[in-house]
Amino acid sequence: MNERSPMDVTLSIVNTNNRDLLRTCLATVKRTVLRTSYEVIVVDNNSDDGSAQMVIDEYPEFKLVQTGSRDGYGSCHNRAIREARGRFVLILNEDMEMLDGAIDRMVARARELPDLGVMGCRILNPDRTLQHSCFNFPTLGQELFEAVFPYTLTFPTSPLRSKMYHWNHDRERPVDVVVGCCMLIPRTALDKAGSFDPQFFVYSEEHDMCMRMRKAGLQVLFTPDAEMVHYGGQTSKRMSLRMALVQIDSRMKFFRKHHGLLKTFAFRLILLIGALLRSVGWAVRALLVGRRDPESRAKLTEYWSSLKVAAAGRL
Numbered sequence: 214m215n216e217r218s219p220m221d222v223t224l225s226i227v228n229t230n231n232r233d234l235l236r237t238c239l240a241t242v243k244r245t246v247l248r249t250s251y252e253v254i255v256v257d258n259n260s261d262d263g264s265a266q267m268v269i270d271e272y273p274e275f276k277l278v279q280t281g282s283r284d285g286y287g288s289c290h291n292r293a294i295r296e297a298r299g300r301f302v303l304i305l306n307e308d309m310e311m312l313d314g315a316i317d318r319m320v321a322r323a324r325e326l327p328d329l330g331v332m333g334c335r336i337l338n339p340d341r342t343l344q345h346s347c348f349n350f351p352t353l354g355q356e357l358f359e360a361v362f363p364y365t366l367t368f369p370t371s372p373l374r375s376k377m378y379h380w381n382h383d384r385e386r387p388v389d390v391v392v393g394c395c396m397l398i399p400r401t402a403l404d405k406a407g408s409f410d411p412q413f414f415v416y417s418e419e420h421d422m423c424m425r426m427r428k429a430g431l432q433v434l435f436t437p438d439a440e441m442v443h444y445g446g447q448t449s450k451r452m453s454l455r456m457a458l459v460q461i462d463s464r465m466k467f468f469r470k471h472h473g474l475l476k477t478f479a480f481r482l483i484l485l486i487g488a489l490l491r492s493v494g495w496a497v498r499a500l501l502v503g504r505r506d507p508e509s510r511a512k513l514t515e516y517w518s519s520l521k522v523a524a525a526g527r528l
Contacts, residue, residue, distance in 0.1 A: 219298055219300060220250040220252060221249045221250045221299060221300055221301065222249055222250075222251045222252075222303050222316065223252050223253075223293065223294075223299030223302050224242060224252070224253045224254065224305060225256065225290050225293035225297065225302055225305065226238060226253065226254070226255050226256070226306070227256045227258055227289040227290055227293075227307065228256070228257050228260060228264050229307075230260045230261065231260075231262075231264070231308055232260070232264040234307050234308040234444055235255070235268070235307040236267060236271065238305070238306075238307055238309050238310060239253065239255070239271075241311040241312075242311055244311075245311040245312065245314065245317075246311070246316045248321075249316055249317050249320045251299065251316070252297075252298060252299065253272075253274075254275070254276045254292075254296060255272075255275055255276065255278065256279075256280065256292050256293050257277060257278070258280050258283060258289050259279070259280050259282055259283045259284075265279055276296070285415055285418075286393065286414070286415040286418055287413055287418040288409065288411040288414075290408075290409055291409050291411065295408075297400070299400065300399065300400055301320055301323055301397055301399050301400065302398050302400065303316065303319070303395070303397050304395065304396040304398065305394065305395060306394040308443060309394060309395060309441050309442065309444075310441060311441055312337075312439075312440045314439070315334060315439040315441050316439070318436075319332060319334055319397050322436055322438065322439075323399065326432070328430070328431055329431060329434060330423070330426025330432055330433055331391060331396050331398050331422065331423055331433045332391070332396070332397040332433075332435075332436060333388075333391025333392060333433075333434070333435050333436070334395055334397075334436055334437070334439035334441060335382055335438075335440045335441075336392065336441060336442075337440055337441070337442050337443070338445070339442060339444055341442070343381060344443055344445070345376055345380075346391060347377045347380070347388040347391055347392070347435050348376055348391075348420070349375055349377065349388075349389050349390070350390065350420065350423075350424065351420070351464070351467065351468070353480060353483065355374065355375055356375075356483045356484075357486075358373045358374070359374060360483050360484070360487030360490065361487070382437055383437055385434065385435065385437065385438070386435055387432050387433060388433055388435045389423060390433065391423065391435055392419060393422075394443050395441055395443075398422075402431050405431070406425040406426050406428075407425060409421075409422060412466055412470075413467075414459060414463065415456070415459060415463065416456075416464070417460075417463035417464055417467040421467055421471070424467075424471055453515075454514065454518065457515055457519065458518055458519065458522050458528055459528060461484060461523065462522060462527060464480070464484075465523075465526060468480045481524070481526055484519065484522075485520060485523045485524065488516045488517075489516075491512070492513060492516040492520070495509050495512040495513050495516065496513060
């Protein structure tokens with residue numbers, strides 16, 4: 214930790230070509246953090262939309278770090294973590310909007326928990342409906358269930374799923390994983406368990422972080438007493454096929470790191486089963502609707518690409 218003028222919390226915000234959302238995020242930080250000493254470090258991930266200049270012009274009190282190349286999500290946050298002066302580090306996306314008192318309440322609660330590893334809060338969609346933000350650690354049984362039963366068609370709120378759709382996030386409780394767009398982490402926990410693993414370019418980095426915290430004897434906690442809005446997926450939407458394949462690759466890396474080669478091989482077989490089933494389904498739809506159905510073509514491309522990644526064991 215940088216010992217100069219320690220403060221309550223460092224906000225680490227990674228931005229990739231989302232200037233307007235970043236501007237809103239920073240404005241809500243200034244408006245809503247009233248009882249907590251803080252600093253903001255914006256890590257601009259080689260944006261070309263004027264994001265960095267916007268921070269320089271409109272928020273000169275905040276620190277700007279420019280990567281110079283397109284780096285992974287965890288790697289970008291690691292840059293801010295190395296320079297952070299806060300007793301806590303709050304990991305944030307640029308597409309977050311702070312609601313009144315959210316950061317103040319998170320930090321106040323975190324101070325009361327000597328064994329805290331990671332804290333997440335209640336995440337809302339832009340229309341203020343709940344955005345489910347907690348996960349179970351992945352298992353082979355759960356992965357097989359989700360390969361056979363897609364979210365959109367069957368048992369969407371089953372407790373067997375990885376994402377906790379069966380729970381309305383209405384009480385404080387320990388969980389396996391909180392979503393990576395908002396993670397409050399004590400500096401002491403980072404010193405004990407380590408920062409983000411850069412092998413995860415994006416996706417599964419929060420699963421890995423939370424797993425390492427749990428292995429270090431620290432708890433992962435969800436609190437409903439703080440709320441933030443997440444506009445969600447603005448960067449990923451521009452590269453949907455690429456991001457779908459990166460997500461599969463990250464999940465394989467997580468299994469390889471935490472479950473070993475044998476379970477990773479079994480997980481790859483499950484990925485193959487899921488991709489084959491979905492390919493058949495979309496092929497049938499294409500036959501029924503006609504070859505000009507763009508959604509069927511896009512999905513078939515995605516799942517055939519997924520098959521190749523799962524078979525190869527890497528992206």
